[in-house]
Amino acid sequence: MSGIARRTLGPGGVEVTDLSFGAAGLGNLYSPITDEEAAEAxxxxxxxxxxxFDTAPHYGIGLSERRVGEALRARPRETYTLSTKAGRLLEAVDRPDGDDLAHGFAVPATHRRVWDFSADGIRRSLEASLTRLGLDRVxxxxxxxPDDHAEQAFREGYPALERLRSEGVIGAIGxxxxxxAMLTRFVRDTDVDAVLCAGRYTLLDQSALAELLPAAEKHGTAVVIGGVFNSGLLADPRPGATYDYTTAPRSLLDRACHLKAMAERHGTTLRAAALAFPLAHPAVATVLVGARSPYEVRDAAEQFTATVAADFWTEARAEGLLPAHVPVPAPVPGKDPA
Incomplete structure (x- = not known):
């Protein structure tokens, strides 16, 4: 589909498309899907x-990685970019009992997560991820x-990633x-190539603009923006919609509904505006969208490539729904008024 471009993330030359696939849903987030549905997505x-494509051991205690690897394995390895994460090692339990819904995933509780940002833990995590993926590299x-493990993450975890990058095992780290706050510290105090910031640079929350994005722009660090719908509210604002995984407060629901009505008046959708917004900042390299079905993927791609009228952004600023200093997408030549 036209409209999805490629950008380089970090000096190592790792390429990402400016719309990317978040695979938490393929780990049976909240409810199960089949292997066939995951592959079709x-x-x-x-x-x-x-x-x-982005995944992690945490997502379905390994299920997301297994499904992502299975779906990508037959494709030429140089044609796509894959990321995973470290910090939670998966340890098999002797007697599996119940499910993993306490962590949000509808899978049997066959493993427990063990926080580990040590150098050994990082390498063990990578090895286990590669086994689940069935691939030779990420x-x-x-x-x-690493919110509650800052000391170990900076003292041991980050240097371990840096060594893996210098050895050529990994192309980029973050x-x-x-x-x-901690992502800003990573940008300022380390040599990460990228940071993945979820939910903090959206139409409803621009807190990343205070320090993180300016620091990333200054240091040449790429920013991957996830959670652009704030866990649901900006995808479908209605009573009971979720914001950051809890029921949205009335004030934010009203604001989202106002933005939705404004988008529709300007011939677009709130989803399209939410997807377009982050990439207006020069530090942002890609928008990471979670999806679990072909419908959700198609909708995200269609909304992402749709044009959002310049008048929408002008009105959002004029009505105080977006601060005047927040970057917004530039008009599209031939489609928006100058």
Whole structure:
């Protein structure tokens, strides 16, 4: 599909498409899907032009990695970019009992997660991920949610990733989190190629603009933006919709509904605006969208490549729904007024 472009992430030359596939849903996030449905979702993403896929051991205690690897394995390895994460080792339990829904995944509780950002833990995590993926390498590896493990992550985990990159085992390294403060520290104090920031640079939350994005732009660090729908509210604002995995407060629901009505007045959708918004900042390399079905993938690709009228952004600023200093997408020649 036209409209999905490629960008280089970091000095190592790792390429990402500016729309990318987040595979948490392929780990049976909240409810199960079949292996066939997971494969069809990735096939649909491929047909749409997406070539960057992100997964993690945490997603379905390994199920997402296994499904992603199975779907990509037959494709030429140089034609796509794959990232996974480290920080939670998976240890088999002697007597599996129940499911993993306490962590959000509808899978049998066959393993437990063990936090480990040590150098040995990082290498063990990578080896286990490669086994589950059935591949000989990943292109990007992130430290995953080191919020409560900062000391070990900076002292041991990051240097381990740096060594793997220098050895040519990994093309690019970084950290992925739902907060901006520690990601900003990674940008300023380390030599990461990229950071994955979820939910903190959206139409409803621009907190990444305070420090993280300016720091990334200054240091030449790429930013991957996930969670552009804030876990659902910006995809379908209605009573009971979720914002950051809990029921959205009334004030944010009203704001999202206002943005949706405004988008529709300007001939577009709230989903299209939410997907377009992050890439207006020069530090942002790609928008990572989670999907679990061919329909969701097709919709994301169609919305991503749709034109959002310049008047939408002008009105959003005029009504105080977006701060005046926030970058917005430039008008499309021949489609938007100058």
């Amino acid at each position: 990735i096939d649909t993403a491929w047909d749409a032009g997406i070539r960057y 292109d990007i590896m992130y430290l995953h949610d 950290a992925g989190m739902n907060q901006t």
